[in-house]
Amino acid sequence: MNAPVTSFDTVSVTVLPSVARFNLRIAPADLSVASAAFGLTLPTKIGQGAQSGDRAAYCIGPDEWLLHAAEADQQAIVSAFAAVRADTAHSLVVISDREMTIGIDGPDALALLSVGCPIDLSRLPIGGAKRTVFDYAQVMLIRDAEDAFRVEVWRSYFPHVHGLLEIAARELTVGL
């Protein structure tokens, strides 16, 4: 897929292809069941992430996880969780279409995100994720590398967030 990219010397803003995305709620004591169903050991600390191949899991609450997988695997994952539902109470909700994803890469990635995100981004560990806001819009912020982030934002907030990121990315090129 040719993603729309706004690229400047020090930062680029990219609309990323869609993924299979789930909201998982389960008691922490039952986590191993979820790990087995998803095929990845889920992290236990809020903010932590775990990745394997194209699957990823991020702990975003005391009993809440964000799961990512390849789009083709969506139905298989739904079925795997459905198979254990009777014995292990949980909620798995498909939210693949709820959010859209924006990639932010480059040495100025932190500066760009600081335009709308009030948290101390330097404290977000690589591979981790955080539920926060970007200029009024709730977002999931995932840190893939020192200067590479993904912002997942609800579909209807996407134009506002993406537009503001583009304005601010352009501002960064002025150097003031």
Next chain:
Amino acid sequence: MTEYRVEGRGRVNRAKPVKFTFDDKTYEGFEGDTVASALLANGEHLMGRSFKYHRPRGVVTASSEEPNALIGTTRGGGKGRFEPNTRATMQEIYAGLKTESQNKWPSLKFDLGAINDRLYMLFSAGFYYKTFMWPRSFWDSVYEPFIRKAAGLGKAPTEVDPDHYASRYLHCDVLVVGSGPSGIAAALTAGRAGSKVVLVDENSEMGGTLLSEPSVSIDGQPAWEWLEGAMAELDRMPNVTRMTRTTAMGYYHQNMIGLVQKLTDHMADVPEGAPRERMWRVRAKEVVLAQGAIERPMVFDGNDTPGIMMAGAAQTFLNRFGVLVGKKPVVLTSHDSAWYSAFDMADAGAKVVAIVDTRETVSQALLDEANARGIKTYLSYTATGTKGRLRVSALRVNPVRNGKVGSAHLLFCDAVLVCGGWTPSLHLFSHTKGSLHWDEEAKVYLPGHKTEDVHIAGAGRGLWGIAAALEDGTKAGTDAVKSLGGNAGVATYEVADDRTGTGITQKELPTDRSAGKAKAFVDFQNDVTAKDIRLAVREGMKSIEHVKRYTTNGMATDQGKLSNMNGLTIASDALGKEAPQVGLTTFRPPYTPTTFGAFAGYHKGKHFEVTRKTPIDSWAEEHGAEFEPVALWRRAWYFPMAGEDMHKAVARECKATRESLGIFDASTLGKIEVSGPDATEFMNRMYTNPWTKLGVGRARYGLLLGEEGFIRDDGVIGRMRDDLFHVTTTTGGAARVLNMMEDYLQTEWPDLKVWLTSTTEEWATIALNGPNARKVLAPFVEGIDISDEAFPHMSVRECTVAGFPSRLFRISFTGELGFEINVPARHGKELWEKLWAEGQKYDICPYGTETMHVLRAEKGFIIVGQDTDGTVTPQDAGIGWAIGKKKPDFVGKRSLDRPDIVAPNRKQLVGLLTEDPKTVLTEGAQIVADPKQAKPMKMIGHVTSSYWSESLGRSIAMAVVEGGFDRMDDTLHIPTENGDAVPAKVTSTVFYDPAGDRLKVE
């Protein structure tokens, strides 16, 4: 070289002359000059006219507290780039800068408004309150326009500001505000300890006092060399950020500080796309306030004459800008600091006429230095008047002996340099609501109990001298690092030639003339005099808060930085009380005037506010929809065809839907997945309705109350599995309902195994309504039979529609056969287009929210928030049937038994049919039983919904009316704007197809 520029002094760049204009006249200064310093270098003191009396005014300070030298500036020569009330002391000059004086007509030197000055006896304290009271009818037509015309400084810009304003968040360990010696010492200490430090200063260069005190030496280096070294060291540290032209304008909770950084206002050539200012929202673990102190004016007759300014300002103009503010100055002081200003002036070539000190004694060292320079000294003297109108030409001084003012003589001069003591700058500390401590000896307020992680250093807490400031800044830095859990090395500084000193503060100076006629100004910006403050006290104002509001002292844009303490001293003297008993007014953000642009940031134009759009929004736009805002969403309101107004379009959409087929974008409806083994129990507790017996594949109308029993939200809820409900909410209620549910789940019922997930945006939702709805839908549906028998009204199934996975509901908000198709959001528009194409066979008609409202009103379906207002119970709304009578509990149940909730005469929702079927009532109109009763009439309710019903060929309305259910068939009256009253009959709210036959399409 201009006349008042001193060779070899100052930090301006002599190699770079800069031309700018003031009132259309071209002046020359140097790079590094402010407008004020450049005009003073040209001998111009007169820079403006005062607010109330239009008195000629000159520059008083060299800094951001300037009350007088407020000018209009036009930056970048551009349309919309005019700014009023720019402080001439802060605006740097650049080639092409256009500036102008304010509050003058026809010219700065001859101003007709100055007639107010001659009539000053009329404009006493409380003038507005006393004069503009009566008659009442004069207020709108005479008084208010007069006050509006007279009030305000400068003129408001009329063009849209084309500039770009930026904002960012910033996190640091230590934020240091102010880059004088204490701020630099604090930053060096914390920086060397490895803390992430941000050092800010509102000036164009750092150094604070050091810029005005080049004769001091630190660690064996001249002050400016040491300063350069300190800046270089800070810049070498990767953990330290320095920001100039950056004002800490507000100090908010938990060490959140707002900084406004001016990025381009000093540039002749602004880079393309550069933001003008940036708001930094800083979250600092520790804050060091090193803001210094503000010099206090002296209050005497004529103390506002141009050429009279603060002695410290004169010292700054000389040492930082190389400008002599006068060649024959007189110094009038009660503090040692002004003596040093006099010496610097004399050493730079000025003929200092005299130093007049109100104190009886000063140190012999000062007297010796004055004598050595041939400066006359007058101790225990007062100032009682001035000569000169546009520029001071003489100061009238008198000896004071045993409290008696002796005979006057004149000291001829071209400037008077004043120092009435120093006031520690407490503004940012005051924003934190930290308490203030009254220092009895120094007669100043100092920072007291702290509520934030803040350290105050240097002159800001009453210390004096550069050695003391450096030591105290180091201590603040060390303390900050210690609070962070670290350790800082404690540097010591050797300071030579430090010019320490002491002084006193005082009320208005004693005079041999009538104090009642003295124009002795306390607040230059608001033209408040000492006698105004005494009058306010005589007229009963006992607290400084009242004195302030009665006289407007300290209420101008400088927030009384120069005037508050003098005002307080005079008020406490008049009251015969100590200052702490009279109080101190509260300082509020912003510290200095701040542009609206800085606050607005990116929120303008398309980014003014979030506008949420559905996946189908672009189709609606392409098809000419008018939109209306609903919560943050914009929704298609109606789809006008050529020549149609809203009324005609809605009538057509209603007719098409009832006769054949309408299609509606319902994607904005809130959706919540309620999932888990205890889902049914949770639903039973949250909603009024019973859920236990609702079968899988069935849907039910759900009603949500607050704890107080009033309707909060509603929506259709489908049971997808035993342990899974698909809940829908109103568009505006989506987030609120989820929060409320989570609140109960987390705090009241943590034992329930059930989880909530918002799926509002996972699904695009398309509603098909009309007798032909099934015909258009059926060819697309796979996996289920949607015949009336297999898929009756209030059913839900998972299936595929047009190949897309779908949750298909058979429900109706119109009274017609209806379906709502939920598909993953990305497919919403494609499905819509397919249905649209297929629907052409049935003259499919897209409709918007207005038609939706009319169709539901014809059926008497309520809209929460329109027909309810937070005080309506299910019984009031006529939907008591939605309450599960056998349920042990649900949110709001117990409140429904309260006496006032079951009282007979509550406002109840009824239908209204006007006698004249063509009259459409106004929504919100009040209702009376008898239009002939005397005014004020008793209002018994109001109209909540009102429309033209094309289906019925007449108007319909819903209303809440006291005891409405018992008034069926009564005629009530709805008074209108023009004095008439429209008669209308009370009816049921179901106007159309009361038997519901239209849902039963085979």
